[in-house]
Amino acid sequence: MFECKWYKVYDIIERILHHIGENSYRETFDSFQSELNEYFIENGIGWKVANGIIEMRGTESFESIVKSAQATEQIAGHITASKELHQAISDLSRRPHPDPTGAIQHAMASLECVAREITGDRKANLGDIMKRYGAMVPTPLDQAIIKAWGFASENGRHLREGREPSFNEAELIVGLCASLGSYLIKATKA
Numbered sequence: 001m002f003e004c005k006w007y008k009v010y011d012i013i014e015r016i017l018h019h020i021g022e023n024s025y026r027e028t029f030d031s032f033q034s035e036l037n038e039y040f041i042e043n044g045i046g047w048k049v050a051n052g053i054i055e056m057r058g059t060e061s062f063e064s065i066v067k068s069a070q071a072t073e074q075i076a077g078h079i080t081a082s083k084e085l086h087q088a089i090s091d092l093s094r095r096p097h098p099d100p101t102g103a104i105q106h107a108m109a110s111l112e113c114v115a116r117e118i119t120g121d122r123k124a125n126l127g128d129i130m131k132r133y134g135a136m137v138p139t140p141l142d143q144a145i146i147k148a149w150g151f152a153s154e155n156g157r158h159l160r161e162g163r164e165p166s167f168n169e170a171e172l173i174v175g176l177c178a179s180l181g182s183y184l185i186k187a188t189k190a
Contacts, residue, residue, distance in 0.1 A: 007095035010047070010054045017052040047093075055093035062175050069178035073110070076185045078117060084110035085181070088174045092167070100170035101155070107170075107177035108152040111145070114181040118188050127153075136184065148176055 013036065020029045033049045040047055040057065048057040057063065066089065073082035084106045091102035112126040119133045126149050134142045152173060155165040165173075 005096065010095060013049075014052065014054055017049065021052050053093075054095075055089055056098070058171060058175075062171065065175050065182075066178045069182040072182045072185050073114065076189070078114055078181075078185065081110045081113035081117075081181060084113060085174070085178055088170075088177075092170060092174065098167055098170070100165045100167050103170040104152050104155060104165055104173045107174040108149065111148075111177040111181045111184075114184050118184050136187070137180075144176070145180055148173060148180075 017029060017033065020032060029052070033052070036049045039045070040049075046057050047054050049055075058066070066085065070082050070085055073079075073085065088103045088106035088110065091099040091106060094102075108126065112129075115126055115129045115133075115136075116122045116124065118136065119129055121129055121132065124132070126145070130142060130146050130149065134146075136142075137145060151169075155163065155169065
């Protein structure tokens with residue numbers, strides 16, 4: 001009997017989708033992608049197909065937050081921030097093993113990009129921005145950003161030997177950074 005590692009099956013599916021999409025079979029591409037997503041949901045598989053790429057599927061609320069944040073960032077012209085958020089999802093979706101550290105780094109980079117643009121302080125890191133412009137977020141919510149920055153520094157940016165963040169911790173930081181980045185953009189537009 002032949003054996004194939006589970007993630008290799010996903011690699012094959014992605015190549016099929018790429019081939020279908022590359023050859024202008026849009027209806028077939030959309031239909032195949034939709035059928036795969038239905039199958040994944042019906043069978044409790046924690047993956048989804050988005051734009052021909054198989055990535056992790058979070059809870060409905062997580063998916064909604066991240067999708068909304070990416071759209072908000074793109075509309076507001078924060079393209080780098082949106083790309084960093086996308087990369088955070090890619091890190092959570094790595095096969096066969098997710099990269100929680102990378103997800104945390106990219107999620108915080110997304111939030112930092114937004115904060116830099118909003119404050120005009122393009123050289124400061126997020127910690128310094130919060131010290132100088134903490135009033136841009138209502139108290140005590142400003143502490144959420146400061147604490148997330150501290151967590152990311154300890155668990156995503158300056159790792160200690162033997163301490164790798166969990167998938168759940170990374171997912172929390174990605175969702176939190178997506179929400180906060182979206183909030184900052186909307187708050188400055190109001």
